[in-house]
Amino acid sequence: MSIKFKNISLVAMTAVFLCGFLLWAILKPTDPESVSERRPLATFPDVNGESVLSGSFMTDFEKYTLDQFPLRDQFRTVKAVTAFYILGQKDNNDIYIKDGFASKLEYPLNSDSIEYAASRFRFIYNQYMADKDMRIYLSIIPDKNYFMAEKNGYPSIDYEKFISDMRGHMNFAEYIGITQLLELSDYYCTDTHWRQEKITDVAQHLAAGMGVSLSAKYIVNQADTPFYGVYYGQSALPLPHDDLYYLDNEVLKDCKVYDFETSAYIPIYDLDKTKGNDPYEMFLSGSKSLLTIENPNASTDKELIVFRDSFGSSIAPLFAEGYAKITLVDIRYISPNMLGRFIEFTNQDVLFLYSTSVLNNSITIK
Amino acid sequence: MLFSSIPFLFYFIPCVVILYFAVPKCLKNSVLLLSSLFFYGWGEPRYLVFMLISITQGYIFGILIEKHLGKRRSKAFLAASVLFSLLLLGYCKYADFFIDNFNTLTGMSVPLLKIALPIGISFYTFQILSYTVDVYRGDVPAQKNYINLAAYIAMFPQLIAGPIVRYSDIAKQLENRTHTVSGVALGIRRFIIGLSKKILIANILGELVSVFKASDEKSVLYFWLYAIAYMLHIYFDFSGYSDMAIGLGHVFGFRFMENFDYPYISGSITEFWRRWHISLGSWFRDYLYIPLGGNRVSKLRWFFNIFVVWMATGFWHGAAWNFVLWGVMFAVLLIIEKLWLLKPLKKLMILNHIYVLLLVMISFVIFDAASITGALSYITAMFGGQNIPIVTFESVYYLRSYLIILIVAIIGATPLPKKLAAAVEKSKHTGLAYNVAEPIVLMLLLTVCTAFLIDGSFNPFLYFRF
Secondary structure: OOHHHHHHHHHHHHHHHHHHHHHHHHHOOOOOEEOOOOEEOOOOOOOOHHHHHHOHHHHHHHHHHHHOOOOHHHHHHHHHHHHHHHOOOOOEOOEEEEOOEEEEOOOOOOHHHHHHHHHHHHHHHHHHHOOOOOEEEEEEEOOOHHHHOHHHOOOOOOHHHHHHHHHHHOOOOEEOOOHHHOOHHHEOOOOOOEOHHHOHHHHHHHHHHOOOOOOOOOEEEEOOOOEOOHHHHHHOOOOOOEOOEEEEOHHHHHOEEEEOOOOEEEOOEOHHHHHOOOHHHHEOOOOOOEEEEEOOOOOOOOEEEEEEOOHHHHHHHHHHHHOOEEEEEOOOOOOHHHHHHHOOOOOOEEEEEEEHHHHHOHHHOO | OOOOOHHHHHHHHHHHHHHHHHOOHHHHHHHHHHHHHHHHHHHOHHHHHHHHHHHHHHHHHHHHHHHOOOOHHHHHHHHHHHHHHHHHHHHHHHHHHHHHHHHHHHOOOOOOOOOOOOOOHHHHHHHHHHHHHHHHHOOOOOOOOHHHHHHHHHOHHHHOOOOOOOHHHHHHHHHOOOOOHHHHHHHHHHHHHHHHHHHHHHHHHHHHHHHHHHOOOOOHHHHHHHHHHHHHHHHHHHHHHHHHHHHHHHHOOOOOOOOOOOHHHOOOHHHHHHHOOHHHHHHHHHHHHOOOOOOOOOHHHHHHHHHHHHHHHHHHHOOOHHHHHHHHHHHHHHHHHHHHHHHHHHHOOOHHHHHHHHHHHHHHHHHHOOOHHHHHHHHHHHOOOOOOOOOOHHHHHHHHHHHHHHHHHHHHOOOHHHHHHHHHHHOOOOHHHHHHHHHHHHHHHHHHHHHHHHHOOOOOOOOOOO
């Protein structure tokens, strides 16, 4: 190959690459959202004198070009492969993969965040429970890093200190430890959450801690759709999918779930959600601020209030056997100030059930 | 607009290059000027005014200086132009620094002006200064065509991060230059290499620097990791940008001066400054050091000249005392070398490199620090003076995670890859394979750079834990 031909080839290839993607970017329809990142994508910004002079048009245009670039997810895969396998980086955008499990670095321990979360929980306690005959419990769900970070050389938070700090801040609650019952295989490979079919022992242990005995047997059902969890999209690597299972029995079949947001009854397991962006939303329909699970066949009139994050969606139905009514509150979506309007705090059991990931990033808690 | 951005690579450059090669020769400088103004205005629409005023004063004073060449008026016009340029630079870049120090000294509270520094003002101001001084010296004729002069000063390839191109170096090219496929190919090659240096090495090492700064679990190892990473980051960032600028220059038919020549292989600080940011070093030499008398003066005056030049060099980099300290540090080192060390250093084949790398690394810790106190704190921590552990779990993790990048960067900072590529290219056995592989490898690099840029927009929904 002559130097001249090499030069012509390089110029031609560069021109095709740059101009080809330019044309493709211009001609391709706008994508409304990124499935892998679960967020809306930037659209072409408004052009006017003010936006141009302030520079906001330029900033927004750059976001638009990045978000709407052709083959965006494939380019993200190229980046992930380069970072992991060529440059030898241990994580890509804080996501790492070990033994088939993907996880996000949860580090360092954010004391301010823990303190903030605890302060909001204490506010709820002082506001609604302090002068009532209520039994308050706290349990903390370790994220996957608890099982896989340190032993694989990844930095991780000091979980003992984390739990100890949280217990110290919440001395009004009795702590029920569950870490000893969990192992890595209790979590999805591609998602942050735990698997419902693997946590019946955790549900029994928590219930026992609250003085309730659970012994129900469940039928394990498999959802039809393969489950690509949140880390699948974030890692941008071709990981194998998880299978999504859910537990059912006669008790759950008769339970009724009331959604205060829509003022309507919803199913415990919404199988349509398995076809959506986040199949884990099939459990109690995902992010809901306030729900109740009513068990008409309960042999008790005991009630439970669970302050929870998304991990609570899959475990809460497993408590149904032992309670007449379970109220699920997610104070990331409803202000604690408003709870008195919807919940009558009397003599219920109260469980604060949160994952370390949310407590360590508690900015989302209201 | 940054070179390492999607809008530049996939929107601006294809459009500008197509337009540039589509118009007749007489309009090429106009296309360059308009595209440069668009490029500058994209990031800083309000500061276009500053740049256009600067260009216009340089243009007018250049003609006036030439018209009265040899007369006192010529000097007065030069002084006026220099004063104008420096006052504008001083107002935009240094006003708050002086007000802040004035307030500290007097206890007064004169409000800060809080002026956002116009991008590239330090570079284009120095280009205008070199132009008017060169006209005054009679080295070049004044440029009568406003578009040509404006195209030179505002030329987007070197506008925001250099190299500082002298007017005298490209005056002829502005009027008459040739465009060839080999020139364009050379430019593309250089640009992609620069882009890769910036995105695949400098940016990644920059992440390590950011992670270090955000960490609460620092260790001696971590401080060293930071110092080495920052030293390599700044080299690959800056030299990558210079490569891209030089490459773009080639595409448009210009030959810009080299700005870096493997500075980290230097055997002395004197040699380091012959290899680092060459266009700035030679600018200060020609327009400040030599006019001050250079070394053809008394020893005391010589030292004074060195101090002035290096304080100015430090101050040019930023309006803060750590930059001044950084410049003074080099002044002291250069004086020591000139007096005693240069000859012994030549005999110390390995130790001289360690000496240079160590001091340059420390200098960049000072350069990167938020304050002099911060710099001293970092330096003492590097040598175990901060009562911190030698190693932490976190520092070992990041060392492992960035080890390959660090090794690649260290090797890439030497002429070894270039020599190896040249040897392979020239070899009878491998020359053909090299010529076939080169465009493919460059395209792969461009693809990977694009992938890294796109992934920069990775922004998972905050509520992904839902």
